[in-house]
Amino acid sequence: MSQPFDYDLFVIGGGSGGVRAARIAAAEGGARVALAEEDRMGGTCVIRGCVPKKLMVFASSYPAMLREAVTYGWQVSAGGFDWPAFRSKLEAELDRLEGAYRNTLAKAGVEVFNVRATLDDPHTVRLTTGQVVTARTILIATGGRPFVPEFPGSDLVMTSNDMFHLPELPKRLLIVGGGYIASEFACIMNGLGVRVSQFYRGAQILRGFDDEARGHVANAMRMKGIDLRTGTSIIRLQRTPEGTIRATTTDGHDCEFDAVMYATGRVPNTEGLGLEALGVGIGRRGQIEVDGWSQTAVPSIFAVGDVTDRINLTPVAIREGHAFADTVFRGVPRQAEHDLVASAVFTQPELGSVGLTEEAAREIEPIEVYATAFRPMQSAFAGDEDRVLMKLIVSRATRRVLGCHIVAPGAGEMIQLAAIAIRMGATKEDFDRTVAVHPTMAEELVTLRTPVRKA
Structure with a gap:
């Protein structure tokens, strides 16, 4: 009789996708799970991406708020920005979040190795400590890293x-x-x-x-x-x-x-893991090639998140990790969906988007475009020239809203709710029947009556 594996699942990578998969497999699937992370727990999003970036977005927005406050009658003035003070508090918050991730894994019973891991064969993981362990299933969730081309300087x-x-x-x-x-x-x-x-x-x-x-x-x-x-x-x-x-x-x-x-740009972290020698498909950009179940060409090896270069967003990685754990360890087969994924760009103003762009939609079928650009009440009162954009892409045949694009303060918050309606198959007439919340910027999404163009 062959020896049993040390673990049911070994996860390489402690970002959002890997941690979610490990937790669900252990806490809800009853699996023996280990996870190796060579850097800080939490991955790109928590440690060097979404979270610290959004906190910096908040910090950078206050000077404009203070200038606007003066036009509203407030006697305020901005002093200098204390970057070291902000950075210190930011680092403390990231420490707290990393601790929360580690506590989540500990409560789920996941064993954590704070070292780099590579593969010897489809069931064997080698740690940089020299320790070698085996697992029935291996999940690669090593994410990506920034790419800088080589040039003088x-x-x-x-x-x-x-x-x-x-x-x-x-x-x-x-x-x-x-x-x-x-x-x-x-x-x-x-x-x-x-x-x-x-x-x-x-x-x-x-x-x-x-x-x-x-x-x-x-x-x-x-x-x-x-x-x-x-x-x-x-x-x-x-x-x-x-x-x-x-x-x-x-x-x-x-x-x-x-x-x-x-x-x-960013590139997937696949170098030196030993994947190609095992027969795992690696794409042109270094991404791990997987099917809809996040499974590679080697049946025991799966991959989720940015390392697969499908949709490089944290919520997508979490969905992929959860779907993998449900399928393999909970007996609930399901695939992560990659269509109609909303996204937000936290520029100033923000850009929120879900569904097809006008350019993509008109290549597929005849469409109508409903759009408006205007000065929002808050900034117009302050004398600013800022303008917002609201835009809907509508199928002329089915009347379904194929895409929604918003450029405005708080666009990320607005697009999240619009995404629900669009995923449910809302038509332009469904939007029209919705009573506006007045006075808001978002009410323009339900008061657009005449298309600005057809294609």
């Missing part, structure tokens, strides 16, 4: 991982990239008083989002003082005798900055 750049631990805020910051991470940090640092330039090689930032919505965001960023340049790439970076960084660009300019951050 690339050793001088930071990534988003470094932004939460700066000893002091730079006076002049260059951000290279046009995705949501680059755009969010441009707005954050601008709000904190840093002179921000953002260079992107493409024609418009936030590729993949609705064209009209991302153009609206770009215009708002420029109005707030961000030097946003599209069609611009870096040729080289050089350290000057004064300690600054000189950037030479493809548009023929030399600019000097105190710091440079690259946000030019």
Whole structure:
């Protein structure tokens, strides 16, 4: 008789997806579970992504609030921003959250190894301590990491991982990239008083989002003082005798900055795990290839989260991890759904999106576009020129709302609720029958009566 496995499940990676899978398999599936994490528990989102970034978004929004408060009659003035004080409290909050993740695993009975783990064979895990353990099922949930291309001076750049631990805020910051991470940090640092330039090689930032919505965001960023340049790439970076960084660009300019951050994409953490030698499929970008059940070509090995490069969002990784544990350990087969996933970009203003963009929808079927842009009551009273955008994409055949795109303060909160209706198959007439909540920005979503165009 063969020897039993040491564990029913071994999880490599302590981010949101891996932790959820481990907890459900152990606490609700009765499995013997172990998890290895070589860095801090909580992964990208909790330690160096969503959570600290959103706290920085909050911090950066107060100067505009104070300026607006004066126009509403309040006698207030902003002092200087105490970055070390904020950073210290931020780090304490991340410590608290990491502790909560560890407590969750401990209560579920998951054994944790605080070391790197690799695979020897489809059922054998080797730890950097030299210990070797076996598991009936192995889950890879190692996430992703920032990618910086090699070029002259690339050793001088930071990534988003470094932004939460700066000893002091730079006076002049260059951000290279046009995705949501680059755009969010441009707005954050601008709000904190840093002179921000953002260079992107493409024609418009936030590729993949609705064209009209991302153009609206770009215009708002420029109005707030961000030097946003599209069609611009870096040729080289050089350290000057004064300690600054000189950037030479493809548009023929030399600019000097105190710091440079690259946000030019992320790549899956699959290097050195021993996957390819076992027959696990690895895609062009380094992602683990899986089926709808998150199973690889090796039956005992599964993968969830950013390492699979499906939809790189924390809530998606959590859904994938939970579905895996339900299927394999609870006898409740189900796949994580990857359609109609809402998302938010925490620029200032925010961009919320769910469903098809206008560009994608019109390639599929005839559509109607309902949209409006206006100055919201709060900022209009204050004399600001800020404008918000509300947009619905509607099928002309079925009348179903195929997509919703919002650019406005609080767009992330609004799109979450709109996503429920759209996932349920709401039609434009369902929106029309909904009584408006007045006065709000979101009421415009149910008062749009005439399409601005058809395609």
